[in-house]
Amino acid sequence: MNQxxxxxxxxxxxxxxxxxxxxxxxxxxxxxxxxxxxxFYQEHGGWxxxxxxxxxxxxxxxxxxxxxxxxxxxxxxxxxxxxxPSLFAAAMLLVWESIVKGFDVPLVLLPAPSGIGVAFIxxxxxxxxxxxxxxxxxxxxxxxxxxxxxxxxxxxVVQSRFLQNGLLPLGNFMSSIPIVGIAPVMVMWFGFDWPSxxxxxxxxxxxxxxxxxxxxxKSVDPLHADLMHTYAAKKGQFxxxxxxxxxxxxxxxxxxxxxxxxxxxxxxxxFFGTPIVGMGFxxxxxxxxxxxxxxxxxxxxxxxxxxxxYGLLALVEKKxxxxxxxxxxxx
Amino acid sequence: MHKRLMDKPWFAVICMIGxxxxxxxxxxxxxxxxxxxxxxxxxxxxxxxxxxxxEAYGIKRPPLPVPHQxxxxxxKTVFDTxxxxxxxLLYHTQITLNSTLLGFTLGVFLGILIAVGIVHNRTxxxxxxxxxxxxxxxxxxxxxxxxxxVLGAINLTGLVPKSLISMYLSFFPVTIGMVKGxxxxxxxxxxxxxxxxxxxxxxxxxxxxxxAQPYLFASLKIxxxxxxxxxxxxxLPTGAQGGLGSRLLSGSYYGQxxxxxxxxxMSALLGCLLVWLVTLMESWVLKRRGLTV
Numbered sequence: 001m002n003q004x005x006x007x008x009x010x011x012x013x014x015x016x017x018x019x020x021x022x023x024x025x026x027x028x029x030x031x032x033x034x035x036x037x038x039x040f041y042q043e044h045g046g047w048x049x050x051x052x053x054x055x056x057x058x059x060x061x062x063x064x065x066x067x068x069x070x071x072x073x074x075x076x077x078x079x080x081x082x083x084x085p086s087l088f089a090a091a092m093l094l095v096w097e098s099i100v101k102g103f104d105v106p107l108v109l110l111p112a113p114s115g116i117g118v119a120f121i122x123x124x125x126x127x128x129x130x131x132x133x134x135x136x137x138x139x140x141x142x143x144x145x146x147x148x149x150x151x152x153x154x155x156x157v158v159q160s161r162f163l164q165n166g167l168l169p170l171g172n173f174m175s176s177i178p179i180v181g182i183a184p185v186m187v188m189w190f191g192f193d194w195p196s197x198x199x200x201x202x203x204x205x206x207x208x209x210x211x212x213x214x215x216x217x218k219s220v221d222p223l224h225a226d227l228m229h230t231y232a233a234k235k236g237q238f239x240x241x242x243x244x245x246x247x248x249x250x251x252x253x254x255x256x257x258x259x260x261x262x263x264x265x266x267x268x269x270x271f272f273g274t275p276i277v278g279m280g281f282x283x284x285x286x287x288x289x290x291x292x293x294x295x296x297x298x299x300x301x302x303x304x305x306x307x308x309x310y311g312l313l314a315l316v317e318k319k320x321x322x323x324x325x326x327x328x329x330x331x
Numbered sequence: 332m333h334k335r336l337m338d339k340p341w342f343a344v345i346c347m348i349g350x351x352x353x354x355x356x357x358x359x360x361x362x363x364x365x366x367x368x369x370x371x372x373x374x375x376x377x378x379x380x381x382x383x384x385x386e387a388y389g390i391k392r393p394p395l396p397v398p399h400q401x402x403x404x405x406x407k408t409v410f411d412t413x414x415x416x417x418x419x420l421l422y423h424t425q426i427t428l429n430s431t432l433l434g435f436t437l438g439v440f441l442g443i444l445i446a447v448g449i450v451h452n453r454t455x456x457x458x459x460x461x462x463x464x465x466x467x468x469x470x471x472x473x474x475x476x477x478x479x480x481v482l483g484a485i486n487l488t489g490l491v492p493k494s495l496i497s498m499y500l501s502f503f504p505v506t507i508g509m510v511k512g513x514x515x516x517x518x519x520x521x522x523x524x525x526x527x528x529x530x531x532x533x534x535x536x537x538x539x540x541x542x543a544q545p546y547l548f549a550s551l552k553i554x555x556x557x558x559x560x561x562x563x564x565x566x567l568p569t570g571a572q573g574g575l576g577s578r579l580l581s582g583s584y585y586g587q588x589x590x591x592x593x594x595x596x597m598s599a600l601l602g603c604l605l606v607w608l609v610t611l612m613e614s615w616v617l618k619r620r621g622l623t624v
Contacts, residue, residue: 184583
């Protein structure tokens with residue numbers, strides 16, 4: 001036992017040296033990309049590319065070493081489970097930056113990540129205005145309306161076998177058709193400003209919410225229902241203490257699906273006509289002007305908005321459905 | 332007898348369709364009628380309600396076309412025009428269908444490949460899985476115009492850029508479903524294979540692949556619907572090259588509401604058909620294994 005731990009310590013120290021070499025390799029590649037003038041792969045030929053491959057290999061090795069610590073329970077495992085994916089993303093960005101700068105890829109085709117970052121920071125006021133128009137107005141209003149309507153509809157539908165028989169096939173039908181296509185019609189009805197986008201979002205988010213909430217409300221454990229019955233629970237109590245908590249994982253599932261759908265709906269609806277602000281408008285006009293770094297900056301904004309709302313929902317879900325096996329069990 | 336009829340699923344579905352149609356006609360009457368009254372009053376022509384009711388369902392560019400107008404347009408553009416003509420809806424449907432199917436196929440292969448990698452390699456799981464999930468929180472359809480323009484700049488136009496977007500949308504459900512499915516093998520079975528000293532490849536082909544099939548088909552149904560949405564949205568910025576998406580866009584530019592709605596109905600039919608085909612394949616494959624769908 002003692003010997004074994006000494007062994008692992010020895011091999012660990014050997015690995016630590018190798019890992020430092022890997023880190024150095026990656027940093028060297030990074031500084032090479034950042035300091036050299038663009039087009040260095042074309043000037044110096046292929047041997048610099050070899051260096052990029054080496055750095056990629058090094059980051060792969062680093063990730064592999066770090067994943068061996070992930071399965072533990074201690075603080076290192078927690079850090080590693082965060083570091084490994086970030087390392088992967090960093091490696092991908094490094095390759096992107098190197099290729100774009102090294103081969104001097106035209107801006108129209110693909111801007112470098114650093115260029116996108118610069119465009120993002122320089123155009124923050126414009127991007128913020130777009131964010132307000134698209135996200136804070138159309139998405140949030142449409143999302144709240146669509147989700148609450150779906151939730152209320154599910155309450156009504158769950159009471160009646162007849163409505164369930166009729167609405168469930170309709171819901172399944174709606175999930176297999178491209179609802180985004182309704183966007184031009186909504187723009188025609190509700191005008192160019194944000195209400196038409198909110199309307200698209202309402203329609204897109206309604207059915208996933210309805211179907212999921214319905215499944216959740218129906219998933220009540222018969223034993224629990226019997227228990228509530230022996231307690232002589234009133235209808236409201238039955239709903240609040242039994243039905244709703246059991247439906248929560250399903251509801252959060254729908255909320256998470258809908259958070260992405262809502263953003264997609266709002267942006268696509270803006271392709272069909274908007275006032276001169278909004279993320280969809282920005283993308284379609286800047287593509288027309290070949291301002292690709294601005295387009296990518298808008299996408300970065302949309303990505304940030306999308307993943308942040310998803311992350312926020314996941315966090316709230318963790319707090320509310322803490323009892324659910326998928327959260328309690330860790331993995 | 333009455334009670335039993337109410338419990339039949341098909342009766343409920345028929346009632347629902349009937350209700351949708353009734354609401355549709357009433358809404359059309361209100362929307363179109365109001366517009367009609369406005370134009371008539373602007374022209375200072377006398378009108379009566381009975382006149383409006385008969386006229387409201389026959390306007391050329393109504394705010395809300397009624398089902399029989401859409402059906403007539405569908406019949407005209409599907410059966411009365413040649414398939415090769417640009418006025419034929421089938422011509423546009425086939426363009427969309429091509430990129431959907433290509434993107435779907437690519438996406439399924441990519442999704443399965445990633446899932447196999449994730450299941451067999453812990454490093455890949457730790458580094459890739461968070462990004463696979465994060466990639467779906469990004470409203471990727473927003474990238475559609477860029478991909479189309481960028482690939483157009485290097486002379487890649489037509490089918491490929493659109494199907495790349497379909498591919499991106501469809502790979503995710505497949506990856507998630509397959510990771511779950513490949514791990515869903517019966518514990519006893521995998522232990523048995525372990526006692527046989529089976530290699531990873533043997534475990535994959537003799538056990539995991541079969542355990543994953545039900546999950547795969549559930550994902551395929553989501554993936555093909557997503558691929559269709561991707562193809563249609565990708566056609567929005569490409570302009571006049573054809574496809575259901577460009578029909579939607581040109582319809583909205585010229586206020587041709589009947590054209591928009593017929594393209595919408597066509598895409599709904601196409602979506603249903605594709606999902607139904609996957610379901611058919613699912614029941615065929617799973618029935619051979621004695622599983623019920």
